[in-house]
Amino acid sequence: MxxxxxxxxxxxxxxxxxxxxxxxxxxxxxxxxxxxxxxxxxxxxxxxxxxxxxxxxxxxxxxxxxxxxxxxxxxxxxxxxxxxxxxxxxxxxxxxxxxxxxxxxxxxxxxxxxxxxxxxxxxxxxxxxxxxxxxxxxxxxxxxxSYNITEHTDKWLTKGVKELRSIIGFPGYFDPTRRNHLIILVGFEVERVIKLIESFEFEMVTLIIGSSDNPMSINNQIINEHRYDQILTMYSHAKKMEVSLTNPQEVKTTILNYIKDFDDYNTVIAPMNNKISTLGVGYAAMENTDIQLFYMQANIYNTEGYxxxxxxxxxxxx
Structure with missing residues (x-):
């Protein structure tokens, strides 16, 4: 875009x-x-x-x-x-x-x-x-x-997780004989990422961050990278990858090419970065209908300074 x-x-x-x-x-x-x-x-x-x-x-x-x-x-x-x-x-x-x-x-x-x-x-x-x-x-x-909070480490968008669910229109295909692969497009939030990883038994986890080559905002990218590294210290076994935050077609291509190497896994993707990359995930799941898309409903939103x-x-x- x-x-x-x-x-x-x-x-x-x-x-x-x-x-x-x-x-x-x-x-x-x-x-x-x-x-x-x-x-x-x-x-x-x-x-x-x-x-x-x-x-x-x-x-x-x-x-x-x-x-x-x-x-x-x-x-x-x-x-x-x-x-x-x-x-x-x-x-x-x-x-x-x-x-x-x-x-x-x-x-x-x-x-x-x-x-x-x-x-x-x-x-x-x-x-x-x-x-x-x-x-x-x-x-x-x-x-x-989270502009109503000064300290980067204290900034928040949501708190708590009320429900984890599949997104209507993107049910994917689940084969109980296959191993499970969770892919998360990580953004600002850590708590929801941890909750998703720990709620299910995934044999493989891939954590995706927005590319540093063309960030929308340098300050937001710095915070995202810090929180991404924080999650990686907790889940050192997770695979790492970057995607564009400005081109949904590139996101689609990157994801589809990546999961070709894991076609013996059930694939679940949770888009939690910006809405442009979320569209890219949607494109990928429409082209490869085996992909299931997942959403985590939060308990509280930072309505005062989102x-x-x-x-x-x-x-x-x-």
Whole structure:
């Protein structure tokens, strides 16, 4: 995906009639970043998703977005972290009406969906999308995570793990006679990684970090590398690997090539880095349907200071 400025994204979409714009309200301020850019753009329909488990914080955010978009046709789609089936049904019911008329020109802001909701939505869009349709994906870059905490070692995004589950649309294939291979795309969080490793018996564990060659943020990369090393000291047997955080197709290729050497294993992947790399995992699991994707629902989120956005975006086609 291409890194662009606010001005660039307006230029990219200039003259385009956007049939649908999809975004997700969040306790993160960046959930409205692209909304502000899209003001003045010709758009037929806007879908604002929201995880209603966070009733107060999220509804305030969605109401703010609806106010900004008061001159547009806006639909609200509810999601639940605690109920993936509820979320899946609502995503399908909304998306089935998108791909009716041709051609569709859709802009999807992936920034503030949960990894699980994003992958379900990605799967549904990919299943319905036709050759004549155009889908642009945008991601708002993060300047700083856990910005309400100064010390790097104390920064946190979530605490606790409520549930571990397979992601709808990516069940994979499980052969009880095979050994099990867990692959985790490690990001900011240590506790959830440890919980996943210790909850199941995996004969092989691979820990993947975002590539240091082209990091989105030097400061975030430093923190991620420190926490990655922290996990490796606990699980010295784990294999190590890097993937791109800016190119989902590269992520797909890297993962598929890597697991060819372990085709006698059941493969489970848990994407826990940024949403661009999560899309890459989704691509990989759609191409190799033996791959199972996994999600860890947290107990508590840092709703007061989860992230601070940058004034730049990553834009690419789905």
């Amino acid at each position: 291409e890194k662009i400025t606010l001005k660039d994204i307006k230029h990219q979409l200039a003259g385009c009639k956007v049939s649908h714009f999809l975004t997700c309200a969040s306790f993160e301020d960046r959930s409205s970043s692209l909304v502000k850019v899209m003001l003045g753009q010709e758009i037929d329909d806007i879908g604002i998703f929201a995880t209603i488990d966070f009733a107060k914080e999220i509804e305030e955010s969605r109401n703010h977005m609806c106010h900004l978009l008061q001159d547009y046709k806006v639909q609200k789609i509810d999601l639940k972290i605690s109920d993936p089936v509820f979320s899946f049904i609502n995503i399908v019911n909304y998306c089935v009406n998108i791909f009716v008329n041709e051609p569709v020109f859709l802009v999807l802001d992936i920034s503030t969906f949960t990894h699980e909701h994003l992958l379900i939505l990605f799967r549904v869009i990919r299943d319905y999308k036709r050759e004549s349709d155009t889908v642009f994906v945008s991601y708002t870059s993060v300047q700083e995570y 992230s601070k956005s940058e004034d730049c975006f990553y834009l690419g086609k789905l």
